[in-house]
Amino acid sequence: MTLRPVLVNIKALDDSSVGRFWAEALGWSVTSGGSGATAAEPVGFDGLHPVGVCIDALAVPEPKTATKNRVHVDLATTSAAHQAESIAHLKSLGPTPAPVGQGDVPWTVLADPEGNEFCVLEPRETYRDTGPIARVVVDCADPRAMARFWDETMNWTLHEVTDDRAVWRSAKGVGPYVEFVRSFDVKIVPDRVHLDLVPAPGDDKAAEVARLRALGAADLDVGQGDVPWTCLTDPEGHEFCVLARS
Incomplete structure (x- = not known):
């Protein structure tokens, strides 16, 4: 009974503009799940069996x-x-430099049309076969504590745990990594970007949510109302959602 990361969810004033930017940036296709949601997906992406x-x-x-x-x-x-x-x-698509105190580094920090930061990394052997997204990075206070919670949450393989970071990748050895990286910044606003996860085939969403609560997850009310997904926070307050298989 474990969950698979499936979406990097970005809140946006104009979901169509942000979704289309990311599709063009990554060379992916644009799909719309209805009013208020626009996704950028690689060809052949399967949201019910994501790697x-x-x-x-x-x-x-x-x-x-x-x-x-x-x-x-x-x-x-x-x-x-x-x-x-x-x-x-x-830059031709509209992003601007995003100074976040990175100093003199070999990567470039940019912001999407609504100011969401992202990095264009220098070549790194670790990420040579990931596709356009090398990793999803989550700032955290304690990577070791996050490793304990998220390794029980996800069915991805835990590759590294140190005081500075915890690193996962799909058990199939393809696609991007998820990395919780130590940061001294304190969370002061709701998360603009978060992970969504989906149960594995045959797993029950309600049972998965109950399991996560037992691990230390807390319920989150963001005014979502009656929706088929469940909003939670991990023990450090990072927001995430568990989606229904539909």
Whole structure:
């Protein structure tokens, strides 16, 4: 009984604009789940049997604050030339540099049309076969504590746990990594970006939610009303949702 990451969910004033940006940025297709939701998905993506993640922009009335997001994606490149080409392409789509105190680093930090930060990494061997998204990064206070909770939550393989980070990847060895990285920033606003997870085939969503509560997850009310997904927070307050298999 474990869950699979399936979506990087981005709250947006204009879900169509944000969803289409990410589709163009990643070379993926745009799909719309109805009014207020626009997804960017790779060809052949199966949301009921995911081995990676897609990006889903969900319309909300509140704009992003100036506070840096605690969850972001890093994009992979395969060479210095590829990194330069990727940055030029992305800037042509509208993103602007996003200074977040990174200093002199070999990666470039940009922001999507609504200010959500992301990085274009320099070539790294670890991410050579991930596809366009190298990793989903979550800022946290205690990677070891997050490893204990999330390793029981996800069916992905835990590759590394240190005081500085905890790293997972699909058990199939494909797609992006999920990395909880130590940060001294304190959460002060609701998460603008979060992970959504789906039960494995044959698993019951209600049973999975009950299991997560026993592990330390807490219920989260963001005004979602009567919806088929359940909003929770992990022991450090990171928001995430458990989706129904439908």
